[in-house]
Amino acid sequence: MRVGLIGLGTVGGQVADRLLNHAEPLRRRSSGVELILHRVLVRDLQKKRVVQVPSEMLTDDPARVLDDPEIDVVVELAGGEEPARGYLERALRNRKHVVTANKLVLARHGPELLELAGEMNVDVYFEAAVGGGIPLISTFKVDLLANEIERILAVINGTTNFVLGRMANAGAELAEAVAEAQAAGFAEADPTQDLGGYDAAYKIAILASIGFGARVHPDLVYREGIEGVRAVDFRYARELGYELKLVAVATREPGGHRVEARVHPALVPHGHPLASVEGAANAVYIEGDLVGGVLLQGQGAGGRPTASSVVGDLIELARSIRRQVQNRAAFEFDPMVQVVPMAEVMTRAYLRCRVADRPGVLAAIFQVFGEEGVSIASAIQKESDDRSAEFVVTTHPASDAALQRTRARIAELDVVVAVNSFLRVL
Ligand SMILES: NC(=O)c1ccc[n+]([C@@H]2O[C@H](COP(=O)([O-])OP(=O)(O)OC[C@H]3O[C@@H](n4cnc5c(N)ncnc54)[C@H](OP(=O)(O)O)[C@@H]3O)[C@@H](O)[C@H]2O)c1
Incomplete structure (x- = not known):
């Protein structure tokens, strides 16, 4: 040959x-x-x-x-x-x-x-x-063929995982961690494709297309990079029992007519297979209806x-x-399958705000959550030396649209200085 x-x-x-x-x-x-x-x-x-x-x-x-x-x-x-x-x-x-x-x-x-x-x-x-x-495509093409694939969760960009790891473990801010990644050969001179989540979006588009037999164009993948993540978010994440990762998620809705495909930073619970993926490694967790969960992990580049x-x-x-069996019909793509708009995706969220340190603040914030139908899972308030305090909330699942409205309305409250971070929780 x-x-x-x-x-x-x-x-x-x-x-x-x-x-x-x-x-x-x-x-x-x-x-x-x-x-x-x-x-x-x-x-x-x-x-x-x-x-x-x-x-x-x-x-x-x-x-x-x-x-x-x-x-x-x-x-x-x-x-x-x-x-x-x-x-x-x-x-x-x-x-x-x-x-x-x-x-x-x-x-x-x-x-x-x-x-x-x-x-x-x-x-x-x-x-x-x-x-x-990592043998991914052949796994879908051969070993998992008996399954209806239900979900694919992945840490699939080595550069961002290395960068987030340095922010988590050394307390580095983003620019410093990116410079370290470049020096170690894990980031390109122009790291936009990686930091912005574009690379991960291409990959999850391919995996979702193959896993679900659907045509998932990368432009339809919801994409958010890690540019907004701050070192302080890792401290809160750990206090709450999470790691912070850039995740790529693809889910098939029951019935199979719509799929979710998204890339964004997310809090991943300790104990989840993706929480412990270190350095530039990649990992893909696939859930199939027969096999249950399968984790594939290894060197995603090099x-x-x-x-x-x-x-x-x-x-x-x-x-x-x-064997004279080339060109088996390996993949089929159903053109009718739709990608769910991010606004309709049900997810949990983490919000970090700076608020005035005075009575009635929490009541005002909680009222917004209540009016938007978003229920709170946990809340932490830390005193600070000036006259404001940091307030961190995680929510139960709600539509992304409701979460975004909540975030925007809270940012407008008189008692809130700023909403400094909004992340999803896996
Ligand atoms: N590097 C990784 O870890 C990795 C991992 C997974 C997938 N990939 C994919 O693998 C592919 C190659 O990546 P790489 O890192 O090996 O790239 P690379 O080191 O930049 O090498 C690219 C090679 O392609 C040649 N080339 C580029 N444009 C060309 C053109 N128009 N005509 C003829 N030759 C051309 C270059 O020729 P000259 O040497 O003469 O400039 C060079 O030898 C990319 O699609 C990348 O996404 C890479």
């Missing part, structure tokens, strides 16, 4: 290394099919490479990978939306199988690419696009873990070609 690789960076380099230097065990595991690295497309032929690839294999001409009839499978590890999407489409039209780690392209264009692959009678594999080295998934896909493809 001749492989055309696009990209020789963090992941592509490790994939090339595996194919070039572990050929024999890979051949055995691929039912005797040899995985031959045939050509590698890069942007800059002069760039110094960490992994040595014979120079005659390198090209900067896309046609030499996408249109070469000798190439059976195109492995796309370039990233970005275009030209990557266009390259994948061209490879499929040329009846080449495709393996990709590109979550952006899959989240936005996955169903169209899978449909095209079906028409061309070739396969698309994308284990590496979500959760790096060249070697991600290459593990990419090369695993190549082996799976080689085996299915050998």
